[in-house]
Amino acid sequence: MIEKSFRLWAEFFGRASEKHFRRGVLFTSAMLAVGGTFSPLHPAHAQWAVYDGANHVENVLIAARTLQQIDNQITSLANQAQMLVNQGRNLASLPLSTLSTLQSTISQTTALLAQAQNIAYSVQSVEQQYQQAYTSVSAGMSDGALFSQAQTRWQNSVGGFEDALKLQARVVGNIPSDSSAMTQLVSASQTSTGALQAAQAGNQLLALQSRQLSDIQAELAANGRAMALQQSRDAATEAESDAQYQHFSQHDAYVPGTVSMFGGSGN
Template structure:
């Protein structure tokens, strides 16, 4: 029995030893290649982030340009022009001697510098009345203009408040510049009002001073007329139809 088992064991051993050896399948890890891929991905993400930031900056720049080009929604120029026109109209309505060099030269020569002793009493009276009317009209014109200037103060104050607020809340350079320009225009109008008022007051004062000077010349002419009459001769006066003293 032992003799028969030996060949069987030998066959099994031979079979095992003659079979080809088995090999395990393992993935190969390349560390350098992995690091390189990570760096490339990081650089790509950084480039994308830079592009996003650049686009955001460009968009903000366009927004800022739009704000800088935006016009100021508030405009007071029409109101300023209206008040200036009203003041100019009052100056144009000056009575008698107007604000004109030619008018002043002509009328001043006739009413203020032509007084002489050779003029008749009626002519002297007529010129005196003309000078009085000129003085009264000059003061009236000055009072009207002063009333206009004072009436412009509330509108100027309101416009200044609105423009100052618009300048502080402006969203861009153009709005700030336009608000500043309108403030300068408002100040120019106020200066024009002051200039017109000074001119009207000066005109009234000048007319009165000229009248005073002409009155002195008129008084001298009247004295000359009086001195040319015959001396006074007293005589008897009859009262109540009676005679005697």
């Protein structure tokens, strides 16, 4: 079959050169590949495949659009996956917690306040003991009773100043631990992976500040208590002095008399 085609091409080109003959062979081979093979069973006419260029272009465009849609879907899925990752980061909890340390410090400060000497931080205690030691001074009291109340007031004042000093020492002792906790929380906030971690770090910083404010409040209360006890003592001392003066003034006036010395007769 191929040799018959070669002969047809040789007759067609006649005196064509060998170069042109080879080109004819290549063209015939291409025609066989595109249009099918020649067969002696078929009629004498050749079979040619019809190429529709417009349909081919349309198919290519459809394929391109399909690929673009697939690419858009892949991009959308990637964005959704990234969004889920970001949401997971935003919902991640902060691994650092200073709550137990803050609660322990507050408990220690509260324990010191509860150990207040003599007159405690209680309205009922203040009313009862203040009435007994500071406002019950009168001229009719004996010297022993006045001295006992004065001793009680002095002990209250000394105890108040001691309590204030202890609380001040506790507040100052909290400074290093507060500094360490603040450094850790600020570092955790700056390196947080999501919004929740940053918010939790900020909340713990606010809790630390609240605890520090409670220390200041307790210190002011202790200092105010000590000063109030001292001022009350001073006021009671004035009342005691007045009572002692009135008690002394109730005795008879001094009457001079003759004193005999060495058994003499008044010389």
